[in-house]
Amino acid sequence: MKRLFVYLSFGLLLMLLQTTLLPQLLPRVLVPNLLLILLLYLALSEEFVNALLLTLLFGLLQDCFGSTVLGLYAVVHLVIFFMVRVMVTRLSAESPVLLLLLVAAGTLVQAFLVGACLTLFAEAGSVLGILLVTLPVQLFVNLLGAIFLLSGLLYLQPQFGARSGMAGLPHQSRRHGA
Numbered sequence: 001m002k003r004l005f006v007y008l009s010f011g012l013l014l015m016l017l018q019t020t021l022l023p024q025l026l027p028r029v030l031v032p033n034l035l036l037i038l039l040l041y042l043a044l045s046e047e048f049v050n051a052l053l054l055t056l057l058f059g060l061l062q063d064c065f066g067s068t069v070l071g072l073y074a075v076v077h078l079v080i081f082f083m084v085r086v087m088v089t090r091l092s093a094e095s096p097v098l099l100l101l102l103v104a105a106g107t108l109v110q111a112f113l114v115g116a117c118l119t120l121f122a123e124a125g126s127v128l129g130i131l132l133v134t135l136p137v138q139l140f141v142n143l144l145g146a147i148f149l150l151s152g153l154l155y156l157q158p159q160f161g162a163r164s165g166m167a168g169l170p171h172q173s174r175r176h177g178a
Contacts, residue, residue, distance in 0.1 A: 004050055011038055011058050014149075019065045029137045032145030035062060036110060039077055040102050041153060043084035055081045069118065076113045080106050096150055103146040107139045 014034040022031045035058055042051040059074030067073055084102060091098065115131045 029134050032141045037146045037149050040106050043081050103142050107142045111135050
């Protein structure tokens with residue numbers, strides 16, 4: 001329960017940074033998607049039900065903070081969460097490099113899903129054209145943000161009762177029966 005509260009508090013802090021402070025300090029294209037990085041980390045390291053609930057909650061909160069379509073980011077984040085959970089059973093997730101690759105893939109998948117959903121369900125015009133122009137910069141900024149955020153998370157993780165290092169397949173096979 002303590003870990004869930006810490007993740008929830010940290011996610012709210014990241015969301016506030018991402019939607020209020022960082023856009024004031026940086027140009028909009030240079031603001032990393034810190035919440036996506038946290039959600040990928042949760043999908044790898046937290047129990048299934050807890051990570052699923054946090055993913056849904058953070059998606060709905062991101063819809064409230066910065067989306068025009070309610071439920072868009074909740075659906076997109078849930079799809080990414082399930083994709084990561086399926087992939088982690090096939091890969092060893094002990095490496096921080098793998099998480100950086102997941103951040104890159106998550107950024108691409110999120111841009112595609114947001115663009116596809118907005119194109120199909122909203123009157124947004126040429127959404128994919130707008131998203132594709134900013135995608136390379138967003139990918140680079142998310143990777144830089146992931147390096148800094150993961151360094152902090154891996155440093156703080158042992159202080160909250162979690163084991164040090166990245167969670168991975170051996171960790172999940174004991175906790176999740178995979």
